[in-house]
Amino acid sequence: MKITRRVKEMLSWYEGEPPGVKANLARILMNGKLAGTGRAVILPVDQGWEHGPARSFAKNPAAYDPHYHYQLAIDAGLNAYAAPLGFLEAGADSFAGAIPTILKANNANSLAVTKDQAVTASVHDALRLGCSAIGFTIYPGSEYQFEMIEEVREAALEAKSVGLAVVVWSYPRGGNLSKEGETAIDVIAYAAQIAAQIGANIIKVKPPKDHIEQDAARKVYESEKIDISTLKARIAHVMQSAFNGRRIVVFSGGEAKDIEGVYKEISEIAAGGGTGSIIGRNTFQRKKADAIEMLDHIIGIYKGKG
Amino acid sequence: MKITRRVKEMLSWYEGEPPGVKANLARILMNGKLAGTGRAVILPVDQGWEHGPARSFAKNPAAYDPHYHYQLAIDAGLNAYAAPLGFLEAGADSFAGAIPTILKANNANSLAVTKDQAVTASVHDALRLGCSAIGFTIYPGSEYQFEMIEEVREAALEAKSVGLAVVVWSYPRGGNLSKEGETAIDVIAYAAQIAAQIGANIIKVKPPKDHIEQDAARKVYESEKIDISTLKARIAHVMQSAFNGRRIVVFSGGEAKDIEGVYKEISEIAAGGGTGSIIGRNTFQRKKADAIEMLDHIIGIYKGKG
Amino acid sequence: MKITRRVKEMLSWYEGEPPGVKANLARILMNGKLAGTGRAVILPVDQGWEHGPARSFAKNPAAYDPHYHYQLAIDAGLNAYAAPLGFLEAGADSFAGAIPTILKANNANSLAVTKDQAVTASVHDALRLGCSAIGFTIYPGSEYQFEMIEEVREAALEAKSVGLAVVVWSYPRGGNLSKEGETAIDVIAYAAQIAAQIGANIIKVKPPKDHIEQDAARKVYESEKIDISTLKARIAHVMQSAFNGRRIVVFSGGEAKDIEGVYKEISEIAAGGGTGSIIGRNTFQRKKADAIEMLDHIIGIYKGKG
């Protein structure tokens, strides 16, 4: 399949990057059922690391197996599969070349007492495992945010120099942020901007709520009459905040909700111009057939059929 | 255009630097409408990082786009454009060679709980993106100031050895400084001295107020009858504090004010011998035509026509 | 002066390079009297190294002084000045930022018994001296050609990663090549191709003669009726051989001839689509006023006025 005009346009946003980075972005954007549309759905499975195995996989025990997620992403026709080192090492050979992979290279766990993450993999790991990208989480607002950002930057420089794309999960938390503030529209837009400024090629944020956290920001949202009344409008604002839409931004599934709630949210993300979705628990905690049906529906939404 | 006598004289101040550093300083001083005058106006756009996207760009939504700022700096005939990694990566190819760029290599954000910054880019980034200089913020007074200064020094040694100029944003804050003290004349003069002593080639400070913060300093200002009664006099004192005028010092726009207030302030900066201005929000938060008209007026002031 | 459409088009040929390389190519293409035209005239002064000082400079003893050549290139409004380490070190500070420079980083001398060159400068030297490019000679055909090519490649990879452009002097000689073969059209076209294939951004070759050296090549030139009857036609063929004109190719002055002979040759180079000229001895062996008059005439030819 030839690279579509839309994908070529998207690659042109990354004008400062070496061709290898663009080639890997193209691999992701040209894979699966959404290939060439400029939309993307990615399967991330770092919950075993982040929340523990039972909380992550007990509802659908097949998901304890690392091969399960590779196969799910492939069977559902997704754009890419993202996971920590261990999960990728455990399937990279069997699924070599079968789907673009993103090595999630820092991780936290729920036993931790600090809002920080450990660097758990290297650019070299991503290369030896045939990954297309390397991913990092940052916690803007946290007292560890600057160290985390410095770790990402160091790895991103190295990754790009060897042609790997860089994905940043930008999750505000810690410091003076209220719990509600973590998904406030001003904070999510800010999180997208920060990820873009540190050089992320693909940005992951949570769907923003209509709450405004920062007083200094509220004044501007009110005086400039920035529309935050609907999720669609908020998504559009986040995309604008990601270099006027010149960055790929994918949205996580947000809070647990019923399946219709998921579809509705994704319809608004699609309508607001979000690049796509990155959905973990909502998929692999269902039976595989159900998950594939759900993902098929989501893909349909992004194709404009949902 | 041949290097002017004035610019050659300014380059001679940097006698300890390798020729590459002087070549890059010359590129900045010989660019735009002020080329060769020894004066400089620089566009800095790190507010997306520092204050968030809406607070920075909502007033003039075209400014969400990283290309906008390159084009604004070029169209206004400025000396250089300074921005964080992401903004430069997003335009460095389209605008290759079009205007000298300064990579702002550390950054903070308004979600942060500490008076610190993250190192967000490297000397290698500046080289691969074709920048003329690398820039850092320090917060003299902050409890993080020594770590920040050490980060600058390490990067500055590397930068100069490969011919990049070094710009330091010297913004006193934190520690025992009062809010008013951040722009006190003794503190701003001190901030300029510190930046010069750590090896900055170009120094950015805020326009100083007639307040004096430190008691030990007050005695000297009074006994030596240092004139701080007008902004012009204070600027002259800051320039003197920057190695007797042997360093390039540019002044930020200071607090929000109406356009006549901006012109008046800049007239005093020019009259006091300040090298120039580095103005961000006051420009890109206006419509482009208005911003260019304003910058043209400012350039006129520095040319002695304002 | 803003980057012209033609120069932007030329930069787009180097799509695989980091922005810094394009910025440096832009600096060369946007400098001097031919700025923005897409044509270039470069002053190379490595003859002191290559042929000895008296043979190079005795005709015009002012040229023994390294500052002379910087000033000549500037006063004549050329695009760039190329020289070995010593000549650049001896003027890089006085002429910082005054004209783009190319560090000729390998050199031979006429005392040598082998068709080889010594690597005489490094990428780090080019950076500390503020150069825009690093240059190397290769001798396709020589028994040392592969070592030379490997040295170029190693330096070119490093140079491009730090934003320096790469210039290759591609001079076939040695091995089985006849003296006449060194400027045969098939061999010169081949030399341009080899330089382009090893990653040269700017290629220097000699103007080709209508001789054909290789029997295998002759068959094709005849069967395909490649026009080599005029210098214009041969230049067009060399440009075609340099990636269908998508590389900058400059031609040396060729054999000694009278000034009208020089102008005539350059008219054909210009008519054939050659990017420009790189003329050393023919310029600095004349009195400075005569050299500038000659270069002005040559520049006129490239501007279409000659």
Added chain:
Amino acid sequence: MKITRRVKEMLSWYEGEPPGVKANLARILMNGKLAGTGRAVILPVDQGWEHGPARSFAKNPAAYDPHYHYQLAIDAGLNAYAAPLGFLEAGADSFAGAIPTILKANNANSLAVTKDQAVTASVHDALRLGCSAIGFTIYPGSEYQFEMIEEVREAALEAKSVGLAVVVWSYPRGGNLSKEGETAIDVIAYAAQIAAQIGANIIKVKPPKDHIEQDAARKVYESEKIDISTLKARIAHVMQSAFNGRRIVVFSGGEAKDIEGVYKEISEIAAGGGTGSIIGRNTFQRKKADAIEMLDHIIGIYKGKG
């Protein structure tokens, strides 16, 4: 001038150091009007960094200029000039080889809230600037003293391996020390010992007072009847504490006093066997002619003519 017997003897104290370190110590001891006497007067100018520009230079505004201090040290015939990076960079080329320099490589400022210093220069800086030594401050007693000492040691090891001498400003402060205790004889003697033990080649301390700070020390001073009644006696005790006089120890000017007070103090330092003086503010805050006259008198004292 040949190395004198006295200087050779002094060099022999540093028997563990590589010859390069001794060569640099010899350069300092063989320079200026005290060359060869085994005495030394050094000009230190880090007050701009430490106290701010106005407090340092307003009394004698010529001193804002970094060249002023080089010239003062040369004209007064001093042994060496010590300053932070920026001040040395700004004159190292104009005054290359004119006087031995000491790069003061850590610095604090009066805006700081901690008794710490930032490392502001490196051994590489000292080499590229042609310095003879690298200098560091430690604050014995401060809660940061161990980090400071570790920074000195790390740099000292590197410095000595490349032939640079190491100077330590040993200024007790912080922790449980009273203000008076900072210049107590037991504390100053201790500070000299600590500096010698971490490998300092040249030690700078303040002239000690007859106060005793530590109870445990007082017992010994009393039981052993250590004479601390005169400054001369206290200086002799400090020299003894610096490896029985086998280290170069220079004394700062101490508190502001009239010129006769300065001469009297220095006479006692000389009589007590102190190596010399390191006087900053007392010199550069006077008119240059007065400073030179004063320094000439001081030099006379050390020559035994005062």
Added chain:
Amino acid sequence: MKITRRVKEMLSWYEGEPPGVKANLARILMNGKLAGTGRAVILPVDQGWEHGPARSFAKNPAAYDPHYHYQLAIDAGLNAYAAPLGFLEAGADSFAGAIPTILKANNANSLAVTKDQAVTASVHDALRLGCSAIGFTIYPGSEYQFEMIEEVREAALEAKSVGLAVVVWSYPRGGNLSKEGETAIDVIAYAAQIAAQIGANIIKVKPPKDHIEQDAARKVYESEKIDISTLKARIAHVMQSAFNGRRIVVFSGGEAKDIEGVYKEISEIAAGGGTGSIIGRNTFQRKKADAIEMLDHIIGIYKGKG
């Protein structure tokens, strides 16, 4: 002694070098009886390495002792002493700071079957031994010349970055050169040019004869009527060939001759504008008193009293 105007002018030739290199050149030019004159006499003792101990030292057995040469250079009031690693290591401590030293860092021996040299010391050795410069021999013309030149360049880049000056012994030999050609005027002038082009700060060549070796050069010498009739004229031509006199060039003693022959030759070197002499065997193979008398006479010649 203050740096003289002449020495400052000479330092300005090395505008591309860091201040440390100029400081070390100043140390050499400001040492000994010729201090400040812009002339220099250097003692080189590498003959033990190059020709064997008996051939070098048997005539004056005191010269077997490495301390002998340090003392000779000091007692004679020379500018510097140059020797291989072992000789310097054996005296660097005893003579620390007593005279500037040049570490001769590559060496050959008369047992060798190739016209090559071994790299026998490093930049780090020069630093730990307190040297002012590092020296290398190249053999232009030899089949090993390119490797030798590459070794020099690598070490020179490192040396300069840490403030050491670079001395090149440029001795044409090997390849197609005739024995007579090794000191032919065209070849010696070429040798000086090559050393300057690879970045030498100080160049050592042999006094040139009126022979011309290269046919291509002969044409130019004849057509341009270059005066090579007297040694004075030839020296002037060599100085011109060393960047129009902008490099320090010292001449070796040439062939064995009686003492009047030596004085006559040096008078011509001085008259032709040569910077000075570098004389080994002619000095240390005499009794020390005789050597000092001879050197005193030579120094007198350079002072214009000979």
